[in-house]
Amino acid sequence: MSEFLLIMKNELVITFIIFLLLFIKLGKGMKNESLLSLIQFLLLLNVGQGFTFSEGNLFGNMFTNTEQIALEKNILNLGVYLISLLGAGWLKQHKHLPEFFMLMLSALLGMNFLISSGNLLIFFLSLELSSIPVAAMANFDLEKKASSEAAMKMILSSAFSSGILLFGISLIYGTTGTISFAELPAALNGSTLQILAFVFLFTSFAFKLSIVPFHLWTADVYEGAPIAVTSFLSVISKGSVAFIFITALYKVFSPLQQTWYNMLVILSIATMITGNLFALRQQNLKRFLAFSSITQVGFILFGISGGTNASTSAVIYFVLIYVFSNLAVFGVVSIVSSATGRETISDFKAFYQNNKLLSWVMALALFSLAGVPPTAGFFGKMFLIVAGAGNSYLWFLVIAALNLVVSLYYYLKVVRAIFMDKNDNPIEKITIGASEKLGLIICSAGIVLVGLLSWVYQYISQL
Amino acid sequence: MNLLLLIGLPLLTAVGVLLSRNTQQVRSIAFAGSALQLVLAIALIYLFQKERAAGVAAQMLFEQNYALFPSLNINFHIGVDGISVAMILLTALVVVAGVLVSWRVEKMTKEFYFLLILLAMGAYGFFISLDLFVLFFFLEIAVIPKYLLIGTWGSGKKEYSANKLALMLMAGSSLVIVGILGMYFGNGEHKSFDIIQLAQAGISPAVQKLFFPFLFVGFGIFTALFPFHTWVPDGHSSAPTAGSMFLAGISMKLGGYGCLRVATYLMPQGAQEYSSWIIVLSSIAILYGAFATMMQRDLKYMNAYSSISHCGFVLLGIGMLTKTAITGAVMQMVSHGLMTALFFAVIGIIYERTHTRQINEMGGLLKVMPFTMTVLFIAGLCSLGLPGFSGFVAEMTVFMGSWQNADAFHRIATVIACMSIVVTAVYILRAIGQVAMGPIKETYTRLSDASWNEKLAAAILIIGIVAIGVAPFWLNDLIKPGAEIIMNKISGK
Numbered sequence: 001m002s003e004f005l006l007i008m009k010n011e012l013v014i015t016f017i018i019f020l021l022l023f024i025k026l027g028k029g030m031k032n033e034s035l036l037s038l039i040q041f042l043l044l045l046n047v048g049q050g051f052t053f054s055e056g057n058l059f060g061n062m063f064t065n066t067e068q069i070a071l072e073k074n075i076l077n078l079g080v081y082l083i084s085l086l087g088a089g090w091l092k093q094h095k096h097l098p099e100f101f102m103l104m105l106s107a108l109l110g111m112n113f114l115i116s117s118g119n120l121l122i123f124f125l126s127l128e129l130s131s132i133p134v135a136a137m138a139n140f141d142l143e144k145k146a147s148s149e150a151a152m153k154m155i156l157s158s159a160f161s162s163g164i165l166l167f168g169i170s171l172i173y174g175t176t177g178t179i180s181f182a183e184l185p186a187a188l189n190g191s192t193l194q195i196l197a198f199v200f201l202f203t204s205f206a207f208k209l210s211i212v213p214f215h216l217w218t219a220d221v222y223e224g225a226p227i228a229v230t231s232f233l234s235v236i237s238k239g240s241v242a243f244i245f246i247t248a249l250y251k252v253f254s255p256l257q258q259t260w261y262n263m264l265v266i267l268s269i270a271t272m273i274t275g276n277l278f279a280l281r282q283q284n285l286k287r288f289l290a291f292s293s294i295t296q297v298g299f300i301l302f303g304i305s306g307g308t309n310a311s312t313s314a315v316i317y318f319v320l321i322y323v324f325s326n327l328a329v330f331g332v333v334s335i336v337s338s339a340t341g342r343e344t345i346s347d348f349k350a351f352y353q354n355n356k357l358l359s360w361v362m363a364l365a366l367f368s369l370a371g372v373p374p375t376a377g378f379f380g381k382m383f384l385i386v387a388g389a390g391n392s393y394l395w396f397l398v399i400a401a402l403n404l405v406v407s408l409y410y411y412l413k414v415v416r417a418i419f420m421d422k423n424d425n426p427i428e429k430i431t432i433g434a435s436e437k438l439g440l441i442i443c444s445a446g447i448v449l450v451g452l453l454s455w456v457y458q459y460i461s462q463l
Numbered sequence: 464m465n466l467l468l469l470i471g472l473p474l475l476t477a478v479g480v481l482l483s484r485n486t487q488q489v490r491s492i493a494f495a496g497s498a499l500q501l502v503l504a505i506a507l508i509y510l511f512q513k514e515r516a517a518g519v520a521a522q523m524l525f526e527q528n529y530a531l532f533p534s535l536n537i538n539f540h541i542g543v544d545g546i547s548v549a550m551i552l553l554t555a556l557v558v559v560a561g562v563l564v565s566w567r568v569e570k571m572t573k574e575f576y577f578l579l580i581l582l583a584m585g586a587y588g589f590f591i592s593l594d595l596f597v598l599f600f601f602l603e604i605a606v607i608p609k610y611l612l613i614g615t616w617g618s619g620k621k622e623y624s625a626n627k628l629a630l631m632l633m634a635g636s637s638l639v640i641v642g643i644l645g646m647y648f649g650n651g652e653h654k655s656f657d658i659i660q661l662a663q664a665g666i667s668p669a670v671q672k673l674f675f676p677f678l679f680v681g682f683g684i685f686t687a688l689f690p691f692h693t694w695v696p697d698g699h700s701s702a703p704t705a706g707s708m709f710l711a712g713i714s715m716k717l718g719g720y721g722c723l724r725v726a727t728y729l730m731p732q733g734a735q736e737y738s739s740w741i742i743v744l745s746s747i748a749i750l751y752g753a754f755a756t757m758m759q760r761d762l763k764y765m766n767a768y769s770s771i772s773h774c775g776f777v778l779l780g781i782g783m784l785t786k787t788a789i790t791g792a793v794m795q796m797v798s799h800g801l802m803t804a805l806f807f808a809v810i811g812i813i814y815e816r817t818h819t820r821q822i823n824e825m826g827g828l829l830k831v832m833p834f835t836m837t838v839l840f841i842a843g844l845c846s847l848g849l850p851g852f853s854g855f856v857a858e859m860t861v862f863m864g865s866w867q868n869a870d871a872f873h874r875i876a877t878v879i880a881c882m883s884i885v886v887t888a889v890y891i892l893r894a895i896g897q898v899a900m901g902p903i904k905e906t907y908t909r910l911s912d913a914s915w916n917e918k919l920a921a922a923i924l925i926i927g928i929v930a931i932g933v934a935p936f937w938l939n940d941l942i943k944p945g946a947e948i949i950m951n952k953i954s955g956k
């Protein structure tokens with residue numbers, strides 16, 4: 001019993017917070033502001049408890065926890081905490097604050113189970129748990145039509161991908177007779193039906209990660225959903241799926257390595273190029289970030305294609321950095337958008353004139369996304385490329401390296417708008433709330449330090 | 464000497480600049496930091512030669528090696544040989560001059576100096592790193608400050624130029640990373656980024672043949688390798704004065720140094736394989752650059768195109784693959800860095816007063832700005848290779864080294880390169896004549912001469928130029944052992 005409590009500690013703490021929020025909601029005894037502070041405090045505690053963990057398996061290997069998995073979970077915890085800080089301006093005014101966090105934490109709970117899953121059944125269940133609440137969250141700008149539209153698109157596409165996933169799982173069970181991650185590798189023999197099943201499984205991952213050609217929902221949902229939800233989708237959801245994707249490919253489908261390697265090569269190139277080309281044309285910052293996040297997934301795929309331990313560590317490291325850099329960008333966009341309602345790139349022209357600090361944070365985060373030193377993003381990208389290059393084709397490496405240049409171009413477009421362009425009507429000085437400030441400080445510190453403090457990567461790589 | 468000082472001091476200076484309260488403090492901190500750095504660089508030469516004189520024969524001196532990312536075998540490995548010491552001295556001289564020349568920058572002074580110092584730190588780090596990953600890190604650090612400097616404080620079509628420069632340099636560095644990874648994985652089980660280890664282990668000829676072009680072209684873009692030179696004229700002409708000085712004086716040298724230290728030294732067989740390509744391309748750059756300069760009416764464009772021509776000599780020297788030519792290439796890097804920085808500084812001084820850079824709109828400025836015009840003369844004479852200035856020594860060494868190759872192809876290339884000197888003389892003399900001599904325009908009669916800070920900047924650079932021109936031996940002695948090691952590697956000893 002106590003073993004169960006310890007191994008599932010992270011999940012139990014999150015469940016506890018959800019129930020606490022539920023009771024607070026029922027009691028109706030708290031103002032938004034103090035409730036938000038309480039939630040932030042609880043989430044901070046949640047990050048703190050994530051540093052301790054115990055390894056082990058539960059329920060006949062359905063649920064696993066290792067040091068690596070605990071780290072992955074805590075990266076997600078940290079991301080949720082940062083979102084609660086950075087979205088404070090929008091959240092404070094929202095009349096359904098507890099519900100929002102209940103949904104978000106349910107999704108987080110699903111992701112925790114997802115990463116820990118050791119069985120296709122719990123994998124499917126937790127994937128559902130991690131995506132359905134997000135669709136509800138996408139609808140949280142209650143007066144906006146675009147928000148409902150985003151939710152609709154989200155729920156339809158995720159239902160579609162779940163259907164495909166379920167079909168794939170049933171085919172796998174049909175051909176191998178098992179759904180346990182531990183037993184599957186021995187049972188896979190590469191027959192046509194198994195490869196078909198694998199393709200279905202892969203497709204559902206592609207939906208969640210918005211790998212081209214399954215990326216079409218991304219931009220619309222990102223644009224329509226509230227920014228806090230968009231950042232949750234683009235960082236936390238993506239990160240968790242990327243983690244389990246690696247486990248699935250390396251541990252479960254290792255006998256099919258040649259098959260998935262070639263799929264990864266093609267999809268990675270398609271994803272990088274499509275994301276880049278579309279990002280070039282975007283004016284709305286949220287759409288822009290949607291396509292740029294598609295490109296980032298392309299780079300993650302490049303790293304995953306390496307197929308070694310270095311790839312696993314590079315992806316975890318990259319997601320950690322991505323949490324800091326992408327949330328910082330979304331944070332600035334969210335602060336500006338909730339203060340002025342403006343969120344296109346041309347609105348940010350001459351932003352530096354009145355908002356020096358926000359501009360530097362934004363620039364730092366964009367440079368980190370573009371992979372420019374000395375930010376952590378440089379190390380993240382480089383290690384992905386080093387990991388992927390180990391057994392890559394030369395042309396694949398060259399294409400990936402050149403895509404870095406294209407992505408720099410559009411990140412610089414935003415930097416240029418902020419620092420260089422002229423604007424008769426620049427955004428006024430924005431006062432930043434305390435929790436937003438704290439969030440931005442944590443993000444900036446992460447962007448600067450995670451790369452330069454080399455023990456972070458060293459720790460991840462020895463897991 | 465602890466080489467970490469070379470990175471630490473600019474870092475401290477940059478932090479100091481950020482924390483300072485007013486413009487006056489910013490300037491003083493930036494100047495103090497860069498002047499101290501110059502003292503450090505001179506001390507480094509002295510200590511370096513002292514060690515050598517004491518008989519320390521190690522290839523690299525003052526080495527330090529810290530494990531950074533052990534699981535990927537990335538180490539923070541730094542050390543210097545004569546070539547890097549020469550480049551560090553060049554950087555320190557140009558940085559001090561650049562800081563002095565920008566004394567009057569009023570727009571966002573703090574940010575301006577911060578970026579300048581950051582750029583300088585990238586260059587120092589690049590020249591001392593002996594680990595390819597760290598070297599690449601510093602190479603890329605220097606790109607973004609350039610972009611912001613040009614885009615924010617530049618003139619003309621600055622956004623376009625800044626974009627073009629950043630993207631072309633990034634494309635160059637992405638080719639470089641492909642080449643570096645080729646070496647990293649090309650060594651079988653023992654994966655290493657360490658320059659010394661890679662040189663000792665040797666890289667298989669097949670890998671060299673495949674990846675040498677990536678590295679050479681990648682670094683070549685930084686140093687205006689034809690046909691990837693197109694960022695040079697736009698970037699230089701749009702940049703603020705100090706930006707142009709840093710670009711031409713330091714940043715283009717990063718490429719030359721990389722071509723030499725990384726591409727040629729680590730992949731000698733690759734260099735031999737492609738040396739005729741390098742010679743052809745650099746000869747084209749030399750001649751094309753010179754003729755294109757003749758057509759320019761704008762002083763900055765003129766100097767930018769002449770930089771393409773002069774940097775061609777660097778690549779030509781490397782491509783010739785003789786000890787003398789490689790020594791000459793490094794000397795040309797130092798010489799051109801100083802000379803072109805001086806040129807851009809003078810152009811900046813003139814522009815600040817006349818508000819034009821068009822040659823035909825000026826005239827007779829010698830009467831009102833005697834000091835500035837004298838400096839312009841010196842820069843011009845150095846550029847056209849007059850004995851007594853550094854340009855002559857460097858180009859002469861390159862030619863002598865090139866001539867050591869006895870076959871017709873190398874000789875013809877050398878002759879073509881020599882011919883460019885005549886063209887250089889034409890455009891330099893014509894431009895100086897039009898700017899300094901002749902009748903003076905009414906509006907220009909009341910212009911003031913250079914102020915103390917500009918005079919000091921020019922004097923520092925001129926001292927460097929003359930010191931090399933009159934007594935080239937110290938620089939030659941400094942560079943030669945390093946060049947010899949590279950040459951031994953090429954000839955397979």
